[in-house]
Amino acid sequence: MQPAELTAIDIVTAVRQGDLTAVQCTLAFLQRIEAHNGSINAFLHVDAAGALATAERIDKRRSQGLPIGPLAGLPVAVKDAICTADQPTTCASKMLAHFRPPYDAEVVARLRAADAVIVGKTNMDEFAMGGSNENSAFGPVRNPWDVTRAPGGSSGGSAACVAADMAPVAIGSDTGGSIRQPAGLCGITGLKPTYGRVSRRGLVAFASSLDQIGPMARSAADCALIMETIAGHDPGDATSLTGGVPRYSTQLDQPLAGVRIGRVPEHFAAGLDPEVARGVEEAFAVFKAAGATVHDIQLPHAKYGVPTYYLIAPCEASSNLARYDGAHYGHRATRRDEEGHRATRRDEEGHGTAPHTPGAFESPLVEMYCRSRAEGFGPEVKRRIMLGTYALSAGYYDAYYAKALRVRRLIRQDYLNAFEQVDLIGGPVSATAAFKLGEKTNDPLAMYLVDLYTVTANLAGVGGISFPCGFTKSGLPIGFQLQAPALGEGLLLRATDRFQHLTAWHQRRPKSIPSAGPAGR
Amino acid sequence: MNASPTAPFTTIIGLEVHVQLQTRTKLFCGCSTQFGAPPNTQVCPTCLGLPGSLPVMNRQAFALALRAALALNCTIAPTTKWDRKNYFYPDLPKGYQISQFDLPFSSAGHLEVVDPKGAFAPRDVGIIRVHLEEDAGKSMHDEAAGTGDTRIDLNRAGTPLCEIVTQPDLRSPQEARAWLNELKLLLVYLGVSDCNMQEGSLRVDANINLHIPQPDGRIAKTPIVEIKNMNSFRSVERALVYETARQYQEWQETKAEMGSKPKQTRGWDEPAGITRGQRAKEESSDYRYFPEPDLVLVTVDAAQLAAVQSGMTEPPTELRKALESRWKISAYDSDVLVNQGRELVGYFEELAGAIGEGKVASNWMQQDVLRTLNERGGTIDAFPVTPAGLADLIRRVTAGDFDTSRAREIFAEMVTSGRSAADVVATLGISAVDDDELLTLCHELLAANPKIVADVRGGKEQAAAGLIGQAKKKNANVNPGKVREKCLELIRAMG
Numbered sequence A: 001m002q003p004a005e006l007t008a009i010d011i012v013t014a015v016r017q018g019d020l021t022a023v024q025c026t027l028a029f030l031q032r033i034e035a036h037n038g039s040i041n042a043f044l045h046v047d048a049a050g051a052l053a054t055a056e057r058i059d060k061r062r063s064q065g066l067p068i069g070p071l072a073g074l075p076v077a078v079k080d081a082i083c084t085a086d087q088p089t090t091c092a093s094k095m096l097a098h099f100r101p102p103y104d105a106e107v108v109a110r111l112r113a114a115d116a117v118i119v120g121k122t123n124m125d126e127f128a129m130g131g132s133n134e135n136s137a138f139g140p141v142r143n144p145w146d147v148t149r150a151p152g153g154s155s156g157g158s159a160a161c162v163a164a165d166m167a168p169v170a171i172g173s174d175t176g177g178s179i180r181q182p183a184g185l186c187g188i189t190g191l192k193p194t195y196g197r198v199s200r201r202g203l204v205a206f207a208s209s210l211d212q213i214g215p216m217a218r219s220a221a222d223c224a225l226i227m228e229t230i231a232g233h234d235p236g237d238a239t240s241l242t243g244g245v246p247r248y249s250t251q252l253d254q255p256l257a258g259v260r261i262g263r264v265p266e267h268f269a270a271g272l273d274p275e276v277a278r279g280v281e282e283a284f285a286v287f288k289a290a291g292a293t294v295h296d297i298q299l300p301h302a303k304y305g306v307p308t309y310y311l312i313a314p315c316e317a318s319s320n321l322a323r324y325d326g327a328h329y330g331h332r333a334t335r336r337d338e339e340g341h342r343a344t345r346r347d348e349e350g351h352g353t354a355p356h357t358p359g360a361f362e363s364p365l366v367e368m369y370c371r372s373r374a375e376g377f378g379p380e381v382k383r384r385i386m387l388g389t390y391a392l393s394a395g396y397y398d399a400y401y402a403k404a405l406r407v408r409r410l411i412r413q414d415y416l417n418a419f420e421q422v423d424l425i426g427g428p429v430s431a432t433a434a435f436k437l438g439e440k441t442n443d444p445l446a447m448y449l450v451d452l453y454t455v456t457a458n459l460a461g462v463g464g465i466s467f468p469c470g471f472t473k474s475g476l477p478i479g480f481q482l483q484a485p486a487l488g489e490g491l492l493l494r495a496t497d498r499f500q501h502l503t504a505w506h507q508r509r510p511k512s513i514p515s516a517g518p519a520g521r
Numbered sequence B: 001m002n003a004s005p006t007a008p009f010t011t012i013i014g015l016e017v018h019v020q021l022q023t024r025t026k027l028f029c030g031c032s033t034q035f036g037a038p039p040n041t042q043v044c045p046t047c048l049g050l051p052g053s054l055p056v057m058n059r060q061a062f063a064l065a066l067r068a069a070l071a072l073n074c075t076i077a078p079t080t081k082w083d084r085k086n087y088f089y090p091d092l093p094k095g096y097q098i099s100q101f102d103l104p105f106s107s108a109g110h111l112e113v114v115d116p117k118g119a120f121a122p123r124d125v126g127i128i129r130v131h132l133e134e135d136a137g138k139s140m141h142d143e144a145a146g147t148g149d150t151r152i153d154l155n156r157a158g159t160p161l162c163e164i165v166t167q168p169d170l171r172s173p174q175e176a177r178a179w180l181n182e183l184k185l186l187l188v189y190l191g192v193s194d195c196n197m198q199e200g201s202l203r204v205d206a207n208i209n210l211h212i213p214q215p216d217g218r219i220a221k222t223p224i225v226e227i228k229n230m231n232s233f234r235s236v237e238r239a240l241v242y243e244t245a246r247q248y249q250e251w252q253e254t255k256a257e258m259g260s261k262p263k264q265t266r267g268w269d270e271p272a273g274i275t276r277g278q279r280a281k282e283e284s285s286d287y288r289y290f291p292e293p294d295l296v297l298v299t300v301d302a303a304q305l306a307a308v309q310s311g312m313t314e315p316p317t318e319l320r321k322a323l324e325s326r327w328k329i330s331a332y333d334s335d336v337l338v339n340q341g342r343e344l345v346g347y348f349e350e351l352a353g354a355i356g357e358g359k360v361a362s363n364w365m366q367q368d369v370l371r372t373l374n375e376r377g378g379t380i381d382a383f384p385v386t387p388a389g390l391a392d393l394i395r396r397v398t399a400g401d402f403d404t405s406r407a408r409e410i411f412a413e414m415v416t417s418g419r420s421a422a423d424v425v426a427t428l429g430i431s432a433v434d435d436d437e438l439l440t441l442c443h444e445l446l447a448a449n450p451k452i453v454a455d456v457r458g459g460k461e462q463a464a465a466g467l468i469g470q471a472k473k474k475n476a477n478v479n480p481g482k483v484r485e486k487c488l489e490l491i492r493a494m495g
Helices: A009-016 A022-040 A047-063 A106-112 A156-163 A180-186 A220-230 A274-289 A302-322 A341-351 A364-376 A379-392 A398-420 A445-452 A455-460 A488-504 B059-069 B171-190 B233-254 B302-310 B318-326 B333-338 B343-353 B356-377 B386-400 B404-417 B421-427 B434-447 B450-457 B461-475 B480-493
Strands: A041-048 A075-079 A117-122 A169-174 A190-194 A211-219 A260-263 A293-295 A424-428 A463-471 A477-484 B010-020 B081-087 B096-099 B104-114 B121-133 B137-141 B149-153 B160-166 B203-212 B220-221 B226-228 B264-269 B274-277
Touching: A009 A022, A022 A047, A022 A075, A022 A117, A022 A156, A022 B121, A041 A156, A041 A488, A047 A117, A047 B421, A075 A106, A075 A156, A106 A117, A106 A220, A106 B264, A117 A156, A156 A169, A156 A180, A156 A211, A156 B160, A169 A180, A169 A220, A180 A190, A180 A463, A190 A220, A190 A424, A211 A220, A211 B226, A220 A463, A220 A488, A260 A274, A260 B081, A260 B226, A274 A293, A274 A424, A274 A477, A274 A488, A274 B226, A302 A379, A302 A455, A364 B386, A379 A398, A379 B149, A379 B461, A398 A424, A424 A488, A424 B264, A463 A488, A488 B096, B010 B171, B010 B233, B010 B434, B059 B121, B059 B160, B059 B171, B059 B302, B096 B121, B096 B226, B104 B318, B121 B137, B121 B171, B121 B386, B171 B203, B171 B233, B171 B318, B203 B233, B226 B233, B233 B264, B233 B274, B318 B343, B318 B356, B333 B356, B343 B356, B343 B386, B356 B386, B356 B404, B386 B404, B386 B421, B404 B421, B434 B461, B434 B480, B450 B480
Parallel strands: A075 A117, A075 A169, A260 A293, A260 A424, B226 B264
Antiparallel strands: A041 A117, A169 A211, A190 A211, A190 A463, A424 A477, A463 A477, B010 B160, B010 B203, B081 B096, B104 B121, B121 B160, B137 B149, B203 B220, B203 B226, B264 B274
16 A cells, blocks of 8 residues: 555554654655645645655654654644744735744644654635635635535645545644535545634634634544644643543544434525435434434524624634734735835925825825735635624624624523533534535625534534545535534544444545646646 | 812813833733833744734733732722724734723722822822733834834833723812822832833823803813823823813813813823824724633632732831821821832831831931932932941930931941941041030130120120030030030039
8 A cells, every 4th residue: 555545543553663664654645745736736835855854853763762753754734824933824815925933833833742744734715714715815726526626615725635645634723614614525534623622822813712723634533643642731822721631542442332413403404415415314324323323403593603603703803814914024015106215205395295196095004004905815804804893893893793792602502402412413514515616706605604514613612523424426525524512522533433434435535636737826 | 069269160180091010021921021122022923913823811910900909999800801902003013902891800999199288188089990901012203214114112012001090080280190199109019010101111191171160050061181192290290280271261262062072182292381182083993892712711719819918018008107106207207208119118117116216217217318319319228328227326316425417427428438327436536525525625615715705694695606616626526515505504603
């Protein structure tokens, strides 16, 4: 078997046992990236030299009999919203096109400390705003199962690179479904942990109260391995949860007998693609066969999830993205008259001539702010900044933001009530399999509905996992989602792992990925 | 209403004071708060607002803020939260300030100011709220370069800042200044802030308007003006005096009342001695406050409050009363001593304890120690004469070894040389003059000055003063009072 087809667990085992060197493994994935990134566009930056240097260090340490970390030699791709001190962090935005953080995000630091090999930074929707990866300033990611289709988003690059065997593991972030939905559309396994389980420090904030980092891999077992490294309290993140991290990997093989899985009938209402519905129902049958029981439950306020999310997230985003103003770092608009700037000012003073574009801006500072932001942000980011700014404005706050917070509490309560009756909630990840690139780009509301089944977990702060549970007739993956009470990652991973022992959907690979981009880049 | 007999209106003043807390590190990161470092050297990803950075609350800053609020008699909220105040400015790198909006950690307090000379009646000023927030950086507009460039120093960004908002309870500029002095004294005593206005660790904005009784009995209220840009308490008083007159004149010209126009902000122009209107646009900001999602709620329990309370020293008001009763000194004296700070009070109490007398110690403190400190500069901690050393000197005066003016010379020498009273006395050849020596000296004086003796015998006792100067020349150590007394006694004995 080629190293690029191995699971994360196989890789770390092989490296530890000396059956595979970290360099061999890294090279294998770098070759996959070289062969296929042109058509998939999953990576915005590949650090071949840095990755190989890290791999060599690990091999040397091992050969000298020195201890190596639990992820030694494992190539990991990191979403470009997560800071890396040695690689750019652009958030797929022109605003941060040339930004290099002076520090590693906590998750990256933990991965490095565990001797993982950071191979590169993955494409995404700009500032994680989107569900198709078409909002990247650096071109869309293409779904490895069908390059005319979207991989989902916002962690589309992370999902596609795993699906295309360009990395065994990727790190994503999930604010309203951004790990689970692309994992579902790309046929891989993605875990959004409980809010606060993984440190957000170094994750470029989109909506701080919803953002959560998590692993994306080919199986629940691989996600469990990564979680053992990245989860846990970080005193540098005030919202980080305290408490120890279980050895998820060692608990995976416990049977599901007696586990109660909730099924929400509303999930199967109009709008859900029949092929997806069939795949999801078959997954419930697999869980039953594994010993779990399935019960219909109610989440009465879930139907307000999308509108609630699209108030809270843009409100926080409007504030989180205020720092990108051109003053300190990031994109700054050049003045139209930059060359003649000093001379013009002297002329103005000398002859009292009118300044350029009279009346357009109240000061050169405001002009710099406005033009830097106008040039640096893409349309979806601007739309959400405007939505959030409006909703937080005096006179609108109570009607929008404050009301959204109240609904959020109701949704959270729905989950608490539901989890008194069941241990997990199952259902679809998204209403359809991967859609065509461009299909929804002119209809922002249709695009927002791709988050229908995923946003409520973020609003409630609970964890969720998505994994493949079948394929459409045209060969596209169908995703299944499980959600658990707070800190229920162990059960999510275990249930998914049991499912993956009874099915082989997660082992399917896209047949042929074009070597060059359909339209190039 | 208490319109003064000289002014046909009552002045209504409320203050908004920002004080930087005396913490070693910033409110939400570990950067130093030391003043005066080269620009942008005390910064990190968090206070620079870099992408992905997160704030973590400095518990020491919160404890100091609690101390300030308790000393201002505020109610402490059991739970408080942080909010974001959103606005764009280059010295605000995140585009928002972490502050407190609708649930400040403390509210409803008060602080009284009393003038011991009775310049105004004691005034208990209500505190609406005290909240904690992060300071912004500094913008320096480099006009000199001729380019209109602005330089940004973010060393200050993130320094913990307490905002104290008073009720409009002050009734004159003089009261406002006195109250600010009292507030500063309190905060310095408690170690909450150094309150150094030059370094910007204390900043004041004032709100002022006039209540003008009308012939029909109605009270006309002039529009409220907020005055900014005052860099000393003296400026605050001057600006308020100016603004009082300006508002009264404006009232007479326009009869404009509160509500007829939005609250105006005026900047104090110190050299010109006037307030100037600022652009109305700056006032109509919508800060779009919302709860800071990067921070968690802060809870304050009884144990925590008790710990803060037990770590607090006596505030100035209580200390003044304590000094009055412990040392039997006047309210005026205790006010002077306490206003000089905790360390000077410590010196005084040590001195008073050593000589067993408050009033004498207080006089020495005010007339000699304070005067010397003023002349030499420096703090009482570094004062060259210790309380024990000064007590030794005072005891020698009380024993009649020498008079007070001689003692002052000795004191001056002790200050300059840092030596003890005994040492100085020995060096200067100062020693107590015994009774025999004194008698011999007086006899010599009388023999040498028959005219003075005749004058005194003729009833002009004041002529004896001529003997004192001569006595000093003969023996610098004699006590002039004793010389005078002994000479008069001898002359009277002549019959």
